[in-house]
Amino acid sequence: MAARIRTVHYGVGAIGSEIVRLAGARKDLKIVGAVDIAQDRAGKDLGLAAGLERRLGVSINARPETVLVPEGADVVIHSTRSSLTRVAPELQRCIEADMDVVSTCEELAYPWASHPRLARKLDELARQHAVSIVGTGVNPGFVMDTLALALTAPCQNVRRIRITRVVDSALRRIQLQRKTGASLTVEEFREKVALGTIRHVGLRESMLLVADALFGRLTRIEESIEPVVAAKPRRSQFFEVVTGKVAGVHQVVTAFVGDKEVIRLELEISIGAEDPRDAVLIEADPDIDMVIRGGVFGDTATAAIALNCIPRVLQAAPGLLSMKDLALVYNARRYEG
Amino acid sequence: MAARIRTVHYGVGAIGSEIVRLAGARKDLKIVGAVDIAQDRAGKDLGLAAGLERRLGVSINARPETVLVPEGADVVIHSTRSSLTRVAPELQRCIEADMDVVSTCEELAYPWASHPRLARKLDELARQHAVSIVGTGVNPGFVMDTLALALTAPCQNVRRIRITRVVDSALRRIQLQRKTGASLTVEEFREKVALGTIRHVGLRESMLLVADALFGRLTRIEESIEPVVAAKPRRSQFFEVVTGKVAGVHQVVTAFVGDKEVIRLELEISIGAEDPRDAVLIEADPDIDMVIRGGVFGDTATAAIALNCIPRVLQAAPGLLSMKDLALVYNARRYEG
Numbered sequence: 001m002a003a004r005i006r007t008v009h010y011g012v013g014a015i016g017s018e019i020v021r022l023a024g025a026r027k028d029l030k031i032v033g034a035v036d037i038a039q040d041r042a043g044k045d046l047g048l049a050a051g052l053e054r055r056l057g058v059s060i061n062a063r064p065e066t067v068l069v070p071e072g073a074d075v076v077i078h079s080t081r082s083s084l085t086r087v088a089p090e091l092q093r094c095i096e097a098d099m100d101v102v103s104t105c106e107e108l109a110y111p112w113a114s115h116p117r118l119a120r121k122l123d124e125l126a127r128q129h130a131v132s133i134v135g136t137g138v139n140p141g142f143v144m145d146t147l148a149l150a151l152t153a154p155c156q157n158v159r160r161i162r163i164t165r166v167v168d169s170a171l172r173r174i175q176l177q178r179k180t181g182a183s184l185t186v187e188e189f190r191e192k193v194a195l196g197t198i199r200h201v202g203l204r205e206s207m208l209l210v211a212d213a214l215f216g217r218l219t220r221i222e223e224s225i226e227p228v229v230a231a232k233p234r235r236s237q238f239f240e241v242v243t244g245k246v247a248g249v250h251q252v253v254t255a256f257v258g259d260k261e262v263i264r265l266e267l268e269i270s271i272g273a274e275d276p277r278d279a280v281l282i283e284a285d286p287d288i289d290m291v292i293r294g295g296v297f298g299d300t301a302t303a304a305i306a307l308n309c310i311p312r313v314l315q316a317a318p319g320l321l322s323m324k325d326l327a328l329v330y331n332a333r334r335y336e337g
Numbered sequence: 338m339a340a341r342i343r344t345v346h347y348g349v350g351a352i353g354s355e356i357v358r359l360a361g362a363r364k365d366l367k368i369v370g371a372v373d374i375a376q377d378r379a380g381k382d383l384g385l386a387a388g389l390e391r392r393l394g395v396s397i398n399a400r401p402e403t404v405l406v407p408e409g410a411d412v413v414i415h416s417t418r419s420s421l422t423r424v425a426p427e428l429q430r431c432i433e434a435d436m437d438v439v440s441t442c443e444e445l446a447y448p449w450a451s452h453p454r455l456a457r458k459l460d461e462l463a464r465q466h467a468v469s470i471v472g473t474g475v476n477p478g479f480v481m482d483t484l485a486l487a488l489t490a491p492c493q494n495v496r497r498i499r500i501t502r503v504v505d506s507a508l509r510r511i512q513l514q515r516k517t518g519a520s521l522t523v524e525e526f527r528e529k530v531a532l533g534t535i536r537h538v539g540l541r542e543s544m545l546l547v548a549d550a551l552f553g554r555l556t557r558i559e560e561s562i563e564p565v566v567a568a569k570p571r572r573s574q575f576f577e578v579v580t581g582k583v584a585g586v587h588q589v590v591t592a593f594v595g596d597k598e599v600i601r602l603e604l605e606i607s608i609g610a611e612d613p614r615d616a617v618l619i620e621a622d623p624d625i626d627m628v629i630r631g632g633v634f635g636d637t638a639t640a641a642i643a644l645n646c647i648p649r650v651l652q653a654a655p656g657l658l659s660m661k662d663l664a665l666v667y668n669a670r671r672y673e674g
């Protein structure tokens with residue numbers, strides 16, 4: 001077997017911890033460092049902090065410059081925030097240490113349209129240092145973009161693509177229920193939408209990734225964020241949603257070429273959502289009508305895909321990449337414990 | 338837009354003709370040559386021979402050595418036969434002309450296990466000539482292998498994978514109905530299975546591709562080919578299948594690690610098959626339960642995926658590759674007419 005790939009884990013929050021728990025069980029990876037600026041994590045053993053119930057012999061360091069040193073590791077798994085503007089200095093530091101980067105930053109999934117200057121800067125820096133950097137995750141990164149693209153492989157003349165994800169948040173963490181507006185009034189919900197605090201970050205990025213691959217230039221993009229209002233009481237472990245209150249969010253992005261709608265992404269996350277699923281409908285020759293029944297359960301999937309990307313990022317050409325640029329990503333079971 | 342990719346079409350049978358019809362409509366491709374040894378095709382205009390209803394200004398040449406010359410084209414789309422042993426000299430000639438190769442030869446989808454020496458030879462030759470060669474198609478090449486691998490991207494701990502394809506052959510060409518045993522008696526069917534004339538070539542290759550990616554070494558492989566017997570009359574445009582006669586074929590390949598079944602591929606092709614679909618069931622964390630309702634219609638899909646692979650093969654590292662080695666394959670609609 002080839003030498004183990006040395007990983008640094010930048011960010012040990014909810015997703016970062018899940019990544020560490022998975023990485024700790026993989027035979028192809030060797031965890032050599034960890035960074036987190038949170039005061040209550042610094043100095044702790046990474047294994048214990050991530051909930052592994054065993055020590056990994058790697059301390060969490062609050063100073064990235066101590067961990068991110070050339071030759072120190074092969075790849076950084078970065079998982080701190082959704083905003084590319086905020087995490088760009090962190091990514092830059094990883095690149096300057098000559099390390100490939102897999103990040104779960106949602107806006108990094110397709111940054112060229114929303115952050116063109118930053119994207120160019122990261123790309124140039126990555127090329128200078130001969131490393132690759134990619135943003136991934138289950139959504140954005142897979143179910144509403146990469147998977148949909150993969151399904152067009154046997155098609156010609158793709159005319160329109162509709163991607164739907166329905167998540168029953170009752171089965172998920174309280175944070176997800178809260179940030180999708182559970183139990184708010186419709187008015188409160190709309191205020192939070194106006195403030196930008198209710199919004200799934202990454203839906204636009206998924207659309208842009210699909211558009212870039214399939215259609216090229218778009219003429220118009222429309223977005224909407226609406227409440228899912230409970231027509232009868234809905235309940236989770238954490239919330240009682242009475243009739244007329246908000247059970248969750250329904251977010252839609254559509255893209256047009258001329259007057260023709262070519263892409264529609266529809267995401268519903270609500271307590272008690274009916275028929276949870278991931279679906280892709282492709283109007284093409286031949287048509288493709290795909291559904292993943294129950295949907296891809298999100299909490300562990302982002303962690304898994306981040307790790308599954310590692311071998312593909314290591315072999316990729318240098319630069320800032322998107323998921324469509326990587327060789328096929330899959331879960332090589334044989335490397336697991 | 339980048340310079341057009343120059344293609345040579347090697348084989349102008351049913352699939353080869355479909356490929357030519359699609360290629361003729363693509364703005365990113367320029368057809369520069371065609372080879373077919375069939376006497377009734379040689380000398381004809383490729384467009385007319387392929388059923389395009391317009392001339393392409395390219396004659397079909399019976400002598401490959403005339404068409405396959407260095408600098409003559411960028412890539413050969415090869416579509417002649419299923420048997421790798423038979424087509425190897427053709428592929429070799431393409432490689433020796435310094436051309437990348439996309440082939441629909443079923444056994445080329447994963448040749449390392451069944452034809453290890455030939456695979457090594459083609460790989461070495463391809464590296465010497467700095468070209469890439471890959472076998473693809475809808476099946477093998479996509480629905481029962483690459484797509485299943487792609488679906489493991491958000492998973493960890495893949496324990497078992499079941500892939501099912503059900504095709505209602507009543508909607509397909511008479512050749513497919515005939516070669517899957519339509520209207521035979523069970524005894525006649527079994528004789529043809531024993532002779533090797535009823536068998537979907539590529540099911541084993543799909544399994545081996547999945548196994549190589551996910552599990553590594555297998556301990557046992559089982560294969561079966563059984564008739565689908567009509568319990569009531571079934572009918573297509575070409576056949577009346579009376580009760581008790583054969584409507585089609587049910588072929589299964591299973592793979593084991595130790596005593597544990599880890600992969601099961603099940604293919605039914607029959608007149609009047611119920612619930613035609615492509616389904617993938619992955620036991621992992623999380624589970625994935627995917628279905629493509631109606632299934633991916635095969636006749637045009639193989640042609641489409643062959644063309645959609647071209648940009649990925651051109652950018653791939655030299656050597657003999659499988660679909661899991663290519664960057665994500667998708668249908669770039671913007672290059673179509």
